[in-house]
Amino acid sequence: MTASFAALIAQVFLWFGLGWPLSRQEPSPGIRGEAFTLSVLAGGGIGTTAIFLLLLAGVSLKMSVGVLSAAAAAGVFLCFRNRGAVMPRTPSFSLKWYEAVLLLILAGKILFILAVLWQTPLYFEDAMTHWSGRARSLFGGVNWSFDSASPVFLGFTGAKHYPLGIPVWRASAAVIAGGWDDFIARADGLVFYGLVVATVWFAVMRFSGRRWLAAAGAFVVATPPLQAIHAVAGYGDIAVEAFFTGSVAALLGRKWLLAGLLAAGTAWMKNDGLVIAVPPLIAAAGLLLGSGSGPFRALGKEDGRKMLLFLSGLSLLAPWLIFKAIHGLGVTPGGQSLSWHPEAWRILLDTVLLGPTHSIFWIFVIAVLLTCGGAYLRDRQGTALLVLLVLSVAFSLFVFTCTDAFLFLQNQMTIHRTMLQLYGVAVIVCFYGITLKLDRTIPLAAKESGTGKTRKRGKA
Amino acid sequence: MKRRGLKSMGSFLLRSWFVLAVLLFGAGAPPGHAQPVRIANDAVLDGNVLDIEAPLAGTRFFVYWESPDRIRYRTLEITHGGSAPYDMRKYPVWKDKASAVFLEGLGEVRTSIRKPDLADEWGIFTTPEPWIMSTVNALLGHTLFSFPWENLLALVFLISTAVFFSFYRRWFLSVTLGFLVAWSFLYVTTVADEAGFLRYAGKTRPVLLIGKTKEWFAGTVADRVKGGKWSDGQLSDFRGYIARYELAEVPFSAAPEGTDQPWRIVIRQNRLFLEPPAERGERPGETR
Known part of the structure; x- marks a missing residue:
C-alpha cells in the first residue's frame, strides 16, 4: 500500500509535469497556485490520451509511461531554462480562523478517504467492471487487445463503449507502483476530490477576492455525502466533475486552450461529458467572446483566435472519437429511444431536490439563482455561467425524463451520480452570483487579494 | 497390492x-427466496417502530404487512446489525392496524413492534448510513422523530435565512448564510456516517x-x-x-x-x- 500511495503522488507530479508547460502558454492574472490544479488535470488528460495513442501504435504500457515521464521532466526543465519559470506557488498569507476550520474539515475527509482505501476492498460492481476491471486487464496485458476481432477487445469485462481515460490513468499508476492492488484501483478518486475542492477555492477567490467566500465555497463542495463516497468508490463520475470544474475555472481565467482540453477531458473520462459538459462549455465559451457589455458584441479577430484555441484543446478527444467510430462503439449500453415520462418530475422532486442523497444542495442552488438572477443577466460572465449551468442541468434531466434512461432515474441507479458531476460547477456558478450581489449592494471598503494585501475599493 | x-x-x-x-x-439467501416469517398478528402500527435483532448489518430483507381490508404492503429494508429499531413510521402506509406482519430474508429473528422511547429515537437518527452495493448510487438517509433529516434541514435553512434577513435585509446574503448553517448540521451527520463506515464496513x-x-x-x-x-x-x-x-x-x-x-x-x-x-x-x- 505504501508503494501504491507513493505511486499516486508520483503520478500527480507526472501529470503536473505534462500539463504545466501548456498551462504557462496562457498566463493570466490571478492566483498563481491555481496553475497547479489545472496543470494536473490538463496533464492527466494529455498523458492518458498520449498513452492511448502509444498503445495503439504497439508500444507497451511500461514504455509508454516511461516516455511520458521523460517528456514531463523535459517539459518542466525547458520551462525553467527558457523563461526562468518559477514554480506556481500558493500565496503566503496568515490563516484566518474559518480557513483553519476548513483545513481541519478537509483533513478529516482526506483521512477518512485514506482509511477506507486502506481498510476495505474494492467493492462496487461498476468499479470492478467498467473502470478498474478494464484498467487491470490493460495493466496485465494478457486479457486486452485493440483488435476488434479478439475476444478480449478492450478487455474482457465492462462496457466497451466506455472511454479509456480512467482505465489508462489507473493502469499507468499500477506501472509506477510496480503492481496492482485495490488502492491503485480507486485512489485517483482522492486526487479528483482534492482537485475539485482546490479548483473551487481558487476560482471563487479569483473572482470574489473574498477569502471567507472562497472558504465557504470549498466547504460546500467538499462536504456533500456522496462526494467522499465517490472519492473511494472507483467510479468515473468524480473524474468528470473534476474536469468539468477545471474547465469552467479555466474559462473564468481566460485560458482558452486549457479550457478546451479540460472540456475534452470530461468526455474522455466518461461518456456523460459529451452531453452534460461539452455542449454547455462550448456555449459558455462563445458567450464569453467579444469585448462589449453583452455577449457577441464587438467580436474581433482575437475572439476567433480564442475560440480556435478552445476548439484545439477540445480536439484532444478526437483520437478516442475516431477510434469509436471505426469500431462502431456507441455512447449508451443499448439503443436509447426518446420517450416522454411525465412521472419523472415527481421522482426528481422526491429524490433529487428533497431526497437524502443531495439533501438541500439543489434547493440552495435554485434559491441562489432566483435571488441573484438579475445580477447574472447584467454581467457577461454571469450570463455565460448561468447558461452553462442551466444547459448542463437541462441536458442531464432531459436524458432521464425523455429517453429510456428514465429507468435509471426510477431505480436511482444513475441520476445522483450524474448530478454529482455538476457539484463543482454549481458551486462556482452560485458563488459567482453571490459575488456579483455582494459587489453591487454592499459597500466594499477593502477587498483581500490572494496575497493577503488589502486594497481600497469603492462602492460598486 | x-x-x-x-x-x-x-x-x-x-x-x-x-x-x-x-x-x-x-x-446468501437473497430476499424473496426465504419464506416470509410471521412476526405479529393484529398489530397496532401507528407511531410504532419495528425492533429487530439481526446478527449482521447490511442484509436486505422485506417487511410485509396486511391491513384489515386485506391490502398487502411491502418495504425493502437493510439490517443495522445487532438489536436495533427500524423506523417504519416514515412510510405513510404504516398506520392503523395490520392483521399480520411478516419478515422475509432474515429467517427466525427476535422482533417486536413497539413505541419508541427517546433512546430509540436517538438510535434511529444516529444509525450510520449502511455500506451496501447501492451506496454509490443513492443514500438511505436519516430520520429524526420520523421526519426525514433533509426535511428538517430544509426547515433549518428556512429559519436561518429568515433570521439573517432580519439582520441584513439582503436575500442573497441571508440565503447563503442560512444555507451554511443548515449545511453545517448535515456535515456533522455525514461525519458520523463516515465514522460508522470505518467502524462497521468490514462487518457488513x-x-x-x-x-x-x-x-x-x-x-x-x-x-x-x-x-x-x-x-x-x-x-x-x-x-x-x-x-x-x-x-x-x-x-x-x-x-x-x-x-x-x-x-x-x-x-x-x-x-x-x-x-x-x-x-x-x-x-x-x-x-x-
Missing part, C-alpha cells in the same frame, strides 16, 4: 475433474461476502491457475465480475473446449468450484 491400490486411488483423485470446493456463505454482510469471494479468486484460484488459462462460462452474478477483476492478469480462455484446456470456474448448488484442465492422456508408468 493394497499400497498400490491406495496410490492409484490418490492419483485418480488428483487427476479427477473434481478438485476444490469453497463454501461462500451459500451465496455485503462487504464480508465480496471480500471472501475476492480472497478466494485472488488467492486460491490465482495460485492454482498460475501459468495456465481459466474460463468462467457459468458465472453471471457478482461472482462473475469479481472473477474477471481478480483474474484480469491471468490469461482468460473464451473457448473452454477443444485444444485450449483452461481451468474452469463453475457453480454447482450455489457453490464455487475450480475444475482443472482435462487430462491429456496417461503418462508412462502410471496405472489407473
Whole structure:
C-alpha cells in the first residue's frame, strides 16, 4: 500500500509535469497556485490520451509511461531554462480562523478517504467492471487487445463503449507502483476530490477576492455525502466533475486552450461529458467572446483566435472519437429511444431536490439563482455561467425524463451520480452570483487579494 | 497390492475433474427466496417502530404487512446489525392496524413492534448510513422523530435565512448564510456516517461476502491457475465480475473446449468450484 500511495503522488507530479508547460502558454492574472490544479488535470488528460495513442501504435504500457515521464521532466526543465519559470506557488498569507476550520474539515475527509482505501476492498460492481476491471486487464496485458476481432477487445469485462481515460490513468499508476492492488484501483478518486475542492477555492477567490467566500465555497463542495463516497468508490463520475470544474475555472481565467482540453477531458473520462459538459462549455465559451457589455458584441479577430484555441484543446478527444467510430462503439449500453415520462418530475422532486442523497444542495442552488438572477443577466460572465449551468442541468434531466434512461432515474441507479458531476460547477456558478450581489449592494471598503494585501475599493 | 491400490486411488483423485470446493456463505439467501416469517398478528402500527435483532448489518430483507381490508404492503429494508429499531413510521402506509406482519430474508429473528422511547429515537437518527452495493448510487438517509433529516434541514435553512434577513435585509446574503448553517448540521451527520463506515464496513454482510469471494479468486484460484488459462462460462452474478477483476492478469480462455484446456470456474448448488484442465492422456508408468 505504501508503494501504491507513493505511486499516486508520483503520478500527480507526472501529470503536473505534462500539463504545466501548456498551462504557462496562457498566463493570466490571478492566483498563481491555481496553475497547479489545472496543470494536473490538463496533464492527466494529455498523458492518458498520449498513452492511448502509444498503445495503439504497439508500444507497451511500461514504455509508454516511461516516455511520458521523460517528456514531463523535459517539459518542466525547458520551462525553467527558457523563461526562468518559477514554480506556481500558493500565496503566503496568515490563516484566518474559518480557513483553519476548513483545513481541519478537509483533513478529516482526506483521512477518512485514506482509511477506507486502506481498510476495505474494492467493492462496487461498476468499479470492478467498467473502470478498474478494464484498467487491470490493460495493466496485465494478457486479457486486452485493440483488435476488434479478439475476444478480449478492450478487455474482457465492462462496457466497451466506455472511454479509456480512467482505465489508462489507473493502469499507468499500477506501472509506477510496480503492481496492482485495490488502492491503485480507486485512489485517483482522492486526487479528483482534492482537485475539485482546490479548483473551487481558487476560482471563487479569483473572482470574489473574498477569502471567507472562497472558504465557504470549498466547504460546500467538499462536504456533500456522496462526494467522499465517490472519492473511494472507483467510479468515473468524480473524474468528470473534476474536469468539468477545471474547465469552467479555466474559462473564468481566460485560458482558452486549457479550457478546451479540460472540456475534452470530461468526455474522455466518461461518456456523460459529451452531453452534460461539452455542449454547455462550448456555449459558455462563445458567450464569453467579444469585448462589449453583452455577449457577441464587438467580436474581433482575437475572439476567433480564442475560440480556435478552445476548439484545439477540445480536439484532444478526437483520437478516442475516431477510434469509436471505426469500431462502431456507441455512447449508451443499448439503443436509447426518446420517450416522454411525465412521472419523472415527481421522482426528481422526491429524490433529487428533497431526497437524502443531495439533501438541500439543489434547493440552495435554485434559491441562489432566483435571488441573484438579475445580477447574472447584467454581467457577461454571469450570463455565460448561468447558461452553462442551466444547459448542463437541462441536458442531464432531459436524458432521464425523455429517453429510456428514465429507468435509471426510477431505480436511482444513475441520476445522483450524474448530478454529482455538476457539484463543482454549481458551486462556482452560485458563488459567482453571490459575488456579483455582494459587489453591487454592499459597500466594499477593502477587498483581500490572494496575497493577503488589502486594497481600497469603492462602492460598486 | 493394497499400497498400490491406495496410490492409484490418490492419483485418480488428483487427476479427477473434481478438485476444490469453497463454501461462500451459500451465496446468501437473497430476499424473496426465504419464506416470509410471521412476526405479529393484529398489530397496532401507528407511531410504532419495528425492533429487530439481526446478527449482521447490511442484509436486505422485506417487511410485509396486511391491513384489515386485506391490502398487502411491502418495504425493502437493510439490517443495522445487532438489536436495533427500524423506523417504519416514515412510510405513510404504516398506520392503523395490520392483521399480520411478516419478515422475509432474515429467517427466525427476535422482533417486536413497539413505541419508541427517546433512546430509540436517538438510535434511529444516529444509525450510520449502511455500506451496501447501492451506496454509490443513492443514500438511505436519516430520520429524526420520523421526519426525514433533509426535511428538517430544509426547515433549518428556512429559519436561518429568515433570521439573517432580519439582520441584513439582503436575500442573497441571508440565503447563503442560512444555507451554511443548515449545511453545517448535515456535515456533522455525514461525519458520523463516515465514522460508522470505518467502524462497521468490514462487518457488513455485503462487504464480508465480496471480500471472501475476492480472497478466494485472488488467492486460491490465482495460485492454482498460475501459468495456465481459466474460463468462467457459468458465472453471471457478482461472482462473475469479481472473477474477471481478480483474474484480469491471468490469461482468460473464451473457448473452454477443444485444444485450449483452461481451468474452469463453475457453480454447482450455489457453490464455487475450480475444475482443472482435462487430462491429456496417461503418462508412462502410471496405472489407473
